[in-house]
Amino acid sequence: MVWPTPLSVEDYVRGGREVLVPRLVCPDCGEVMTFWGWYERYLRAHGLGSECEVVVRRERCRPCARSHAVLPNFVTKGRLDSAEVIGPALEETQEHGVRPTARRTGVPHTTLRSWLRRFEARAEMLAVVFSRFCVAWGDLAPRIAESGVPAAFAAARAAWATARRRLGKGAGALWRFANSVVGAELLTTNTDLPSTAS
Numbered sequence: 344m345v346w347p348t349p350l351s352v353e354d355y356v357r358g359g360r361e362v363l364v365p366r367l368v369c370p371d372c373g374e375v376m377t378f379w380g381w382y383e384r385y386l387r388a389h390g391l392g393s394e395c396e397v398v399v400r401r402e403r404c405r406p407c408a409r410s411h412a413v414l415p416n417f418v419t420k421g422r423l424d425s426a427e428v429i430g431p432a433l434e435e436t437q438e439h440g441v442r443p444t445a446r447r448t449g450v451p452h453t454t455l456r457s458w459l460r461r462f463e464a465r466a467e468m469l470a471v472v473f474s475r476f477c478v479a480w481g482d483l484a485p486r487i488a489e490s491g492v493p494a495a496f497a498a499a500r501a502a503w504a505t506a507r508r509r510l511g512k513g514a515g516a517l518w519r520f521a522n523s524v525v526g527a528e529l530l531t532t533n534t535d536l537p538s539t540a541s
């Protein structure tokens with residue numbers, strides 16, 4: 344699960360286990376969950392210097408007897424790098440290619456290529472999720488002329504525009520927002536469509 348936190352990455356990391364994560368509702372039954380400890384993972388993000396350890400809240404639904412990780416919206420499932428590193432780098436590859444983007448961003452080109460392959464494989468599905476978000480929030484589904492990766496980017500921007508019309512600055516930055524909408528699964532191998540948050 345994703346928590347669309349307003350905290351900066353630096354503040355979240357600095358806060359550690361003092362960060363006030365809200366109690367979310369169980370995605371399966373709708374009960375408010377209880378806190379269920381923390382776990383640690385590594386993160387590479389702008390402003391952190393090198394990779395560092397972050398703590399992630401776990402919450403548990405008593406009726407379902409299941410616990411869920413509550414990822415801050417800059418964390419992507421299965422990847423070390425933050426959504427704000429991955430998203431803009433992917434966008435840049437469309438204009439400048441993988442190697443020049445890798446050189447400029449400092450992301451190893453093999454890593455960047457693997458992100459791009461994964462994103463390409465998911466692009467169509469992600470475009471659907473972002474389009475559904477627009478509809479769920481009362482807008483028309485965006486008309487997108489492109490297909491593949493450009494379509495996913497266009498749909499993400501359309502969903503972000505919808506969210507900003509409703510929430511203003513509360514929608515947050517593009518790639519953190521986009522990562523929230525897709526359940527932090529920008530680059531996973533999971534083929535289930537993440538449910539559209541509304």
Ligand SMILES: [Zn+2]
Nearest residue numbers: 369372404407
């Ligand atoms: Zn439940």
